[in-house]
Amino acid sequence: MGLIGIGIAVGLAAIGVAIGQGMAASAGLSGMARQPEAADNIRQGLLLSLVFPELVFLLTFVLGILMMVLGANVVK
Numbered sequence: 001m002g003l004i005g006i007g008i009a010v011g012l013a014a015i016g017v018a019i020g021q022g023m024a025a026s027a028g029l030s031g032m033a034r035q036p037e038a039a040d041n042i043r044q045g046l047l048l049s050l051v052f053p054e055l056v057f058l059l060t061f062v063l064g065i066l067m068m069v070l071g072a073n074v075v076k
Helices: 002-034 036-070
Strands: none
Touching: 002 036
16 A cells, blocks of 8 residues: 555656646746847746756655665555
8 A cells, every 4th residue: 555655646746846847847938938138047047947846756756765665664
C-alpha cells in the first residue's frame, strides 16, 4: 500500500509542476510578444519561475525513492 502512495505523490507532483510550468511559460512568452524590448528581463524571471517548480518535483522524487529504499521503516 505504501508504494501506491509514493507513486501517487510523485505523479501528483509531476502533474502540478507541468501545469505550473506551462502557465509560467505561457505568461512569459505572451509578455515577450507584447513588449519585445523587455524580453531579456522577462526571460530571466521566466527561467527562475521554471526552476523552482522543477526543484519541488525533484525533491518529491528523491523523497519517494528514499521511502522505497528504506521500505517498511518509513512507509508503515
